Amino acid sequence: MEKENDINRGRSNKGGGIAENILAFLDASVTKDTQDANDDRIAFLEAVFAASIVPESGFPPTNKMSEAVFQILRLGKSLELIMRYPRVYLSNSSSSASLDLVVVKEAWLPFVLGLGTNDSEREAAHKKSGATLDSSGFHLLIQDIAAVAGEEKFQALDTKSLGSMLLFQYLVNVLEADILPRNSVYEETMNWALLRESLLNVLLGSRKLNYKGLVRDCLTIVCGLFQIQSAFSNDKICLENYVAKPSDSCDTAVAIALPEIGQNTCIAMQKLLILIMELDISKKKADMKGLTTRADGVRTPLVEVILDELTYNKGLLSPFLQVFNEPKWKLDIILQYFWKYIAKPSIRTRRSTDFVDDETFNGALKCFSNGTSTKGIIKRIGIKEIQLLLAHGYKAQLLLLSEQCPAEAISDSKEDVRSNSLVEISKNMISAFNSLRRTDECIEISSYVKEAMFTAATLLSKKS
Structure with a gap:
């Protein structure tokens, strides 16, 4: 045991010595923007990465x-630097049968949130060093990306x-x-404090953050x-020309990297929205339970x-529905869009018997059961928007049904339930578009609708 402790102390001392050494030459070139300074920074990243992944002699990176x-990631001006950022994580395990959340309070984080009124000097120091971000800094970062999220500006991007x-x-x-992990434990224990203290909740709750402005960006x-x-994938010649002849302000390496980086940024943004x-x-559940x-x-x-x-900006509807591919939330947004415009009668009368009190996708389809209700919905929403909502909603509903009852894990009874649901939804889907055609004979069917209608007809033919 004593020998083992000596070894651990040796590793700790070694780690501290390495940390001091590799930080020393980095500090000496922190303000320089030369090739030698960049080489020093690259050597620093390699040293941290190598020291952190070797289990026998490795040591976790210090806060510094x-x-x-x-x-380096925030302020680096070299493509090689910002692409070499190492991913380091901590793994915490528990032998307990129940879920336990371990919060490592001393771990370094890229965010500095929840500062009090007496922390202004600390906040100013963080902003000056560029080492961490507060809520306003996070929004500024998103604004910077939003400012170049256009084809012309995108092709002129720099490092x-x-x-x-x-x-x-x-x-x-x-x-x-x-x-x-906080949300997993919350689902089991209903301890709202775990989510209240999460980075995301604190970030969004900051008074420094313009929340709706953040969502728009x-x-x-x-x-x-x-x-x-989409433009690049549909026009390979455009992509080849873009890479072969980048703009004057964009070098070839950046031009090659940007399409993939842009796609991954789009995926990360969708992930943030879902979180x-x-x-x-979770907060709504906590509210309901007081x-x-x-x-x-x-x-x-x-x-x-x-x-x-x-x-407000219907031009966003089509690209948003195409890129946002998480079926549960996509369908929820589509349904809320519908029910925002489909009027619900305050008092049930004979004239209101056509109203369907079913806020599911199947219920939305049934609202197109006759010409009168269809005309009213077209007037409130618009024919193009209705096509987009129904086509994407139908695909999302099919995905959800397949996820809820995967083919390899369903019994005969579940297969019957899923089959009946698919048949009913597909029939109502075709009926809804037939109603749209009768109401507007000049309707121009979009490619998304044609694909959805083909899928519905194929499913019905297989079930018949």
């Missing part, structure tokens, strides 16, 4: 080392913009790694980057903010 690595996208992807991973990014990726939606649901207090504040659920943006 982690802060220095993050600073700074590429670094911003990589930084955003890393921060989303940090937020996800913090909140997912997020939608701008996710829709803008998707449209750029916020899940947090909203677990929240006034200190938790009031924040408009993300789905409602997205709906406001999609209805």
